[in-house]
Amino acid sequence: MQETDIARRGLVLLGCGKMGSAMLEGWLARGLPPSSVHVIDPSPSEWLQGTGVNLNGETPADPALVLVAVKPQMMSDALPQLQPAAGGPTLFVSVAAGVSLQRYEVMLGAATPIIRAMPNTPAAVGKGITAIAGNAQVTETHLQTAEDLLSAVGEVVRLEDETQMDAVTGVSGSGPAYVFHMIEAMAAAGEAEGLAPDLALALARATVAGAGALAQESGEDPGQLRKNVTSPNGTTQAGLEVLMRDEGGLRQLVGETVHAAAERSRELGRG
Known part of the structure; x- marks a missing residue:
């Protein structure tokens, strides 16, 4: 300054x-x-x-x-x-x-x-x-x-x-905790597939950090970035078919998560 x-x-x-x-x-x-x-x-x-x-x-x-x-x-x-x-x-x-x-x-x-x-x-x-x-x-x-x-x-x-502000609280204010839990979940899934705990955590942490940096710095729409790494009938598509299913998929789960946080923010604001 x-x-x-x-x-x-x-x-x-x-x-x-x-x-x-x-x-x-x-x-x-x-x-x-x-x-x-x-x-x-x-x-x-x-x-x-x-x-x-x-x-x-x-x-x-x-x-x-x-x-x-x-x-x-x-x-x-x-x-x-x-x-x-x-x-x-x-x-x-x-x-x-x-x-x-x-x-x-x-x-x-x-x-x-x-x-x-x-x-x-x-x-x-x-x-x-x-x-x-x-x-x-x-x-x-x-x-x-x-x-x-x-x-x-x-x-x-x-x-x-x-x-x-309540919606902001639900998305970005509380959002880092959601991402941290995503890292935990990915690491646990890696362990379940046979990786050592330290290696699974290192892969999950770096993947989330790197994907976030790419989304921030590339300027591309995140939907397009997703398509860029999804080959037809490949491994990424197989994983996304689970995450993107209509019932119980990631979009629904994140929507419920952000709504719950925003509602709690409104409750606290009413004091």
Whole structure:
């Protein structure tokens, strides 16, 4: 990052667990001065203590941005200490799952610009994707600021409406766990066919990672990529006939999985 309003006025990071640490590491790598960052975390890691950021001290009266990265159940205890910065020019961005913009407005006031963001765990290696949506006080400049910050850990997409956040949670927020289970299932199937456990896991892990990279970087439709590696009456077709069957196939199973996660997100949002 170049010298910006954030570098001048400061950024407050409330909570610095895995997600907060991943984002902070990305910001510092881009050139954000550690002296401009104020972190509030009751149990700072050894890594955090060595970054040179301001830790658990007095925070600016009107920082450019407050990023809320605490767990939802800790919100009511953690957020009040930053209420003095609410209602003014400070932008609040939250990566806490299941906490609606309306709930933040109750805690911070409806005049506060607030952006809700849903990142996912690949952010830890800079390969995440984050969806964002803002309240009525959020401007294009606010959205661009949030995009610039969150892009430190991967891609950023804007939602048309906050109601889409539950679907995002079901697809990308919870999605990495589905893929991890796919790796587990492929490795177990490899073992069942006679492979050693370590070899089966290595093959499954590399196959999923490589296929994901190819889908991301080739720009081709995933359906076309599938066809490219499926020879008529070959081994891939034999496997796909199981995965793509109408009843109980992968499309149906994934649809039910994403729906269940999205529904749970809606339930949590109703609180």
